[in-house]
Amino acid sequence: MRIALAQINPTVGDFAGNLALISSFVERAAAQGVDLVMFPELATCGYPPADLLEKESFIKQAEETLAAVAALTRGVRRPAILCGSVMRCEAVRGKHVRNVAAMLVDGEVQSVQQKMLLPFYDVFDEQRYFEPATEQSLCVVKGRAVAVTICEDAWNDKMFWPRQMYPVDPIEELMRQWSILPQPLSGHRLILNISASPYWHDKVEVRQKMLGALAQRHNATLVMVNQVGANDSLVFDGSSLAVGPDGAVLAQARSFAEDLLVIDTEAPAKSVVAVEDEIALTWQALVLGTRDYVRKCGFKKALVGLSGGIDSALVAAIAVEALGAENVQGVGMPSEFSSTGSVSDAEMLAKNLGIAFSILPIREIYTQFTGVLAPAFEGTPFGLAEENLQPRIRGSLLMALSNKTGALVLTTGNKSEMACGYCTLYGDMVGALAVIADVYKTEVYDLSRYVNREREVIPSDTLTKPPSAELRPGQKDTDSLPPYEVLDPILRAYIEEYVPAEEIAESQDVELELVRKVIRLVEISEYKRQQAAPVLKVSRKSFGMGRRFPIAARR
Structure with a gap:
């Protein structure tokens, strides 16, 4: 037949x-x-x-x-x-x-x-x-x-x-x-x-x-x-x-x-098509997922907040492959804590991708916000409230541009951050689609190197500098989280395999107390994930409809 x-x-x-x-x-x-x-x-x-x-x-x-x-x-x-x-x-x-x-x-x-x-x-x-x-x-x-x-x-x-x-x-x-x-x-x-x-x-x-x-x-x-x-x-x-x-x-x-x-x-x-390696397949899945989400929802264009970091760089590269450079706009929103290199890396990325790029500094807005809040914050040290104001200002600006231009905002948080709650509600979580929220940070680097396989698209400095949210002076991700090469295997075992803390600690040769701390971060951040944008699923167990846990629960 x-x-x-x-x-x-x-x-x-x-x-x-x-x-x-x-x-x-x-x-x-x-x-x-x-x-x-x-x-x-x-x-x-x-x-x-x-x-x-x-x-x-x-x-x-x-x-x-x-x-x-x-x-x-x-x-x-x-x-x-x-x-x-x-x-x-x-x-x-x-x-x-x-x-x-x-x-x-x-x-x-x-x-x-x-x-x-x-x-x-x-x-x-x-x-x-x-x-x-x-x-x-x-x-x-x-x-x-x-x-x-x-x-x-x-x-x-x-x-x-x-x-x-x-x-x-x-x-x-x-x-x-x-x-x-x-x-x-x-x-x-x-x-x-x-x-x-x-x-x-x-x-x-x-x-x-x-x-x-x-x-x-x-x-x-x-x-x-x-x-x-x-x-x-x-x-x-x-x-x-x-x-x-x-x-x-x-x-x-x-x-x-x-x-x-x-x-x-x-x-x-x-007539057999050879199965490509998993990084190539993941890239294709993310590109197709982004293209179809935007297209099937009746849109054509996308907005990406470019911080100069690797996550936003990867999302922008995916968006360009999915929608075309003419349909992607990058937006830089530096604060007083943003390094000069972060701004220049974002500009270079936009140039390499051939996308429109604009800078909307948030320093003045941030000063006005903190000024209004000064009486309420009086006598308290600089902390999480002041840090989170910055991504929330950025989220508001991106949504304003979305309303004005009709472009969908793509969020840039990865799975490691989403797992541990290292993300800001109504801030960097603002958007229509969480493109890489099922991609661990170590995989973000693998995919970014895949993007650069033929030419430098993502600037080399973006790939080599220590990850940082740049929400306070000298901040690095390792101030709050274990190194990603240690964190990601713990997260993968716990989220995708439901391995108990004791087994994870023994099999990965890490301190039990560290594993328990990571698991605790995952559990207390459930309320954030249930308010997140839809996540493109590329792993066996992604955040979203395939992983259902109560928010108000003792674990």
């Missing part, structure tokens, strides 16, 4: 736009003489639709869009389409909608496969909305049997994972049915999977290995099409692929870009 994997970038709720996108890919695939075109999970409405699924009008539009997609299969030599969508449940009990893969042939819905395994962990919340399938069945397309699955339905292989998350394995059930098929239909085993599988570190490699092991175990060719693009915090890498019965990758689509990959399951010709 000749199959086209239509790796598209849908927008949640944009039914007209998604239908136009699907139609264009169908025409491209039909021109190549394919038998079947596969589209990702919930392709008609975009993934994840969240509480939009509670709206009757949303479900109606999804079903109308699916009918319009089915119409694309009507005519001579038109390919069949396997498309993910939302459909109503016919049962009187349970949830009112289901997540389905619809096989569309000759203008009609020939068969429907309902998703059985509904993930309810990390960023996934499908049990909130969908009714799970109670059974799985093989379907027939172009005269041959195929096993159709939806995303998570292929992620419960007991031979690959140390622990199964669900009591049933839909693939096993489908393969049992295959074994009793009549001879004309049986033939070579073919598993089709439509997915909306988001990216995080090592996900591309793990997905490859998992699907390869599954294909090998069942002696089948497995074909998976994955959504690409970003919707809010989630970034989908695409990386659609086909693997043979030996578990080897036969063909793979591009990562972080729309693609149409055509394969012949009877005579596959290997």
Whole structure:
């Protein structure tokens, strides 16, 4: 069978736009003489639709869009389409909608496969909305049997994972049915999977290995099409692929870009895109996440406060790659504590990136603020209140520019700072999108060196000077936090693996008291993170909807 994997970038709720996108890919695939075109999970409405699924009008539009997609299969030599969508449940009990893969042939819905395994962990919340399938069945397309699955339905292989998350394995059930098929239909085993599988570190490699092991175990060719693009915090890498019965990758689509990959399951010709290193993939994820967030929210331009530090430099570089230099404006807002080098580094960065740059000094505003507060602060030493006034002034200026120009403000805080509360509410946390809030400080340096791989974009002084918020004379990050090469492994173990303090101290050969101090900083800063801008997820456990902790709690 000749199959086209239509790796598209849908927008949640944009039914007209998604239908136009699907139609264009169908025409491209039909021109190549394919038998079947596969589209990702919930392709008609975009993934994840969240509480939009509670709206009757949303479900109606999804079903109308699916009918319009089915119409694309009507005519001579038109390919069949396997498309993910939302459909109503016919049962009187349970949830009112289901997540389905619809096989569309000759203008009609020939068969429907309902998703059985509904993930309810990390960023996934499908049990909130969908009714799970109670059974799985093989379907027939172009005269041959195929096993159709939806995303998570292929992620419960007991031979690959140390622990199964669900009591049933839909693939096993489908393969049992295959074994009793009549001879004309049986033939070579073919598993089709439509997915909306988001990216995080090592996900591309793990997905490859998992699907390869599954294909090998069942002696089948497995074909998976994955959504690409970003919707809010989630970034989908695409990386659609086909693997043979030996578990080897036969063909793979591009990562972080729309693609149409055509394969012949009877005579596959290997066409494999090598998996890039994790820093390159993370860079692409952040760029795509920023581009789609701005574009899908209806904006074109972005504002970045440039301090001369490495975090704001990296965010500006991501914004330029995502939106174009003409759509990014840098703003320097020096105070009396800002070094001359910080201002010159910001200016040099803007020049290297080719972006507009303006300077709005805050010294006079800061003096006026402290003057007004002087009676209330009388008799108290300079401290956190005076320090935090500065980023809050900067946040106000950036939001004023945003209101005036229609550009979105991108926040510049990294994951290490967000974890420890080394950030200011209504100050440097002000903005529409937290671009690098899932990137540890040590990774910020790795990504910045990646930016400079061909030429110096981020000034060398920015990469080498000690990190500092510059909110008081001579301030350095190490005044309040351990060195980042010590801090980040502690944070990673605690946040992403939930490792106890004692185990972290022993395994990393650091003082237990230091580990407990770091953990305490993480815990008492929860209230800040829950007021933060959406975070682009690139790690296994990011701040945001995938990490849910109470604010008022004793831990």
